[in-house]
Amino acid sequence: MISWRKHYKQTLIAIGLLLSTSASIYGQDGDPKNGEKLFKANCTACHALDKQVIGPPLKGVVERVKTEGGVDKDWLHKWIKDNKALRASGDKYANEIFEKFNKTEMLQFPNLTDKDIDDILAFTTNPPAVEEVKKDTGTATAADGAQAAPASNTTTSVVIISLLAIAALLVWILIKLRQLVKLGQSEDLAGLNETRVKSFSEIYEKYHYVGKGLLTILAILATYGIWNWIMWIGVYKGYKPEQPIYFSHKIHAGEQKIDCQLCHSSAKYGKVSEIPSMNVCMNCHRTISEYGANDYMEPGKDKAFYDGEIQKIYAATGWDPAKQQYTGKTQPVEWTRIHNMPDFVYFNHSQHVVAGEQAIINSFNKKNPTNKIDVVCKACHGKIDTMNVVQMANDFTMGWCIECHRTTEVDMNNGYNKEYFKNLHDKLKKQYPKDGGKITVDAIGGLECGKCHY
Incomplete structure (x- = not known):
């Protein structure tokens, strides 16, 4: 009986130690896969694993803070949850980090x-292996070379x-020409030469x-050809020039769902939809220094290739990604304009975008x-996403604009038109009764x- 109780107690102790050890291991190591999701959702705006962005690289951060500051994971918990309070408490290492990174909050x-x-922290200690991206521009293998040789x-x-x-054909033609020359010199053709028309005037007569x-x-065909050629001067539907910095609207507006007006803000409030400055690009690419979404290539x-284009943005803005600061040495980007109205055409x-937005979408x-x-911009510029x-999706001729004005129904219920045309409703309805x-x-x-x- 005593022996049974002794083994029972030892079993309970062993189970307790096993459970406590498992709990401590899980609490210490965590789940790297879940940590990766949390890292991308909360940390990637300022941090990367292997390089400095706004903040320091976080790969191996647990071991690093232990070596540099003599602190443990509990300190990291306090720093992540409320680093401001930790610094205010007088923590020496917390304030050293704050000073080291230019007092960035x-x-x-x-x-x-x-x-x-x-x-x-488990993810930063043991990040899951990332498959190496296959490059399309790799060197040919020996097998490829063997197939290319035949x-x-x-x-x-x-x-x-x-x-x-071709050489044999030329020789044959030369022989035939020689025979024709000999034939022309014979008396058989003398009679034919007398009846042959000697000039173009005789043929015309x-x-x-x-x-x-x-x-x-x-004359009619030539006139039509010249007229058709003149009418299509300046019409460049399908024109898609190569730009100095590659920019994919499919990635930004399509896959990432970035609103057109985030970059082209003046399209809503001004006459011209301007080309955004490079500082607009840097709002995102200050922290996005390399390409990650391989499915969108x-x-x-x-x-x-994509990483190299991001580096062109840094060169244009004078951004030093290693020091995380601007150098002041900028380079202008010579964009190639695609849509360009003539000077005598007014387009607002x-x-x-504002007054005609819903009417244009409904008509299209x-x-x-x-x-x-789903966006008014696509009516003229095509499915840019x-x-x-980017290419010119429509003709942008006068006839194309007039056709749109003839078929697009005005939204008389929006605030602007309802007030501005209040006294014209009855008059216009009398003029257009056939359309109800x-x-x-x-x-x-x-x-x-x-x-x-003008």
């Missing part, structure tokens, strides 16, 4: 639990055979009706039920020359 995270912080030999053979065939008809047709481009972006979706849009390289009171842009002066031309 770190955000406080009181919402993170102890387990959340343990998971993040293809090259075949091409050479085809070229040689073609040249020989003989067939002048046919000649006049052909000349008339040629354009075919033929690899991670190294804000008028269309009515005419294109299988290709609907699907374009890696529907008023299009041309009814309120949309076709007047002075609306678009």
